[in-house]
């Protein structure tokens with residue numbers, strides 16, 4: 001798995017003490033904003049300029065994360081049979097997945113899929129799709145890449161739009177990539193996590209709580225104030241149903257956790273609801289602190305952080321859960337089994 005690139009993105013710190021965020025990386029720095037002062041006003045027709053900028057930068061950012069994932073696996077890029085790319089930032093065809101395939105030198109027959117409207121649940125959806133592809137195509141190696149740039153929907157503050165301030169306060173840019181396969185080749189591949197079981201749930205009557213809409217001035221986000229509480233009321237049922245489906249009864253504190261850190265309040269609510277020990281959401285909190293909410297890419301960073309914590313012995317649980325949340329409200333849930341534990345069994 002590899003993750004994170006700092007080449008394209010500039011860093012800035014977040015002044016909000018309550019956000020749980022200390023650092024974020026953004027492509028749209030003062031220089032670019034200086035060249036496009038109209039980006040601050042959502043009423044101005046800036047979509048063309050934003051799309052041009054994102055179309056170039058999104059695949060490049062993805063390529064640096066994906067190249068590291070491929071290098072870490074230790075086999076040529078031509079081994080990749082499928083590509084699943086998630087981004088809310090690219091809006092052009094041929095799309096960022098084709099450009100990414102070309103930048104990486106993937107084979108011309110690579111089977112590509114792009115997800116572009118899944119928002120913050122894009123990483124979870126892409127992993128679920130990769131699992132299906134890997135399990136149903138012998139020998140498949142699926143490259144999952146998520147690359148998100150906030151410039152497509154960045155605005156200055158506006159009267160009556162508190163959610164814009166929320167967006168400016170929590171969202172950041174980043175890209176993550178991971179290679180998914182079934183039946184790992186001994187001596188060549190070192191699996192990190194087995195994706196044991198996955199579900200997607202939609203919370204009824206919440207279609208207006210997280211929305212995005214392409215406007216002449218860019219991507220217009222709306223994240224309602226009710227999101228953390230709605231997640232709190234629905235997550236436990238979702239977890240119970242998921243574990244019941246595979247006949248495992250789980251104690252929440254015996255699991256490792258990769259919760260999408262959409263905002264500090266979301267993590268607080270999940271922790272409180274499930275009665276989790278303070279260390280249980282450490283991976284999500286660290287990613288939030290160091291990078292902010294990078295939408296679909298964020299869960300890949302959290303999995304990477306969990307890998308680090310497992311290597312240092314800070315996390316020893318054998319089974320775990322990944323959850324990502326996006327428009328719908330959609331909850332992507334995946335039961336994970338730590339690969340190191342597989343060999344011991």
Ligand SMILES: CC(C)(COP(=O)(O)OP(=O)(O)OC[C@H]1O[C@@H](n2cnc3c(N)ncnc32)[C@H](O)[C@@H]1OP(=O)(O)O)[C@@H](O)C(=O)NCCC(=O)NCCSC(=O)/C=C/c1ccc(O)cc1
Nearest residue numbers: 018019088119120162163212223224225227262263264265
């Ligand atoms: C860290 C926060 C932002 C602030 O925490 P706080 O400092 O303890 O303060 P409060 O929570 O009390 O909020 C401060 C003020 O902001 C207001 N506020 C608080 N959220 C709001 C609000 N969404 N609106 C509008 N006012 C608000 C809140 O009402 C309050 O107003 P006031 O009482 O008048 O001071 C915290 O509220 C928080 O973590 N909120 C959850 C963030 C959240 O929902 N994240 C999004 C998850 S979903 C997602 O990531 C998907 C993204 C997506 C990406 C791409 C796509 O294409 C599609 C989707």
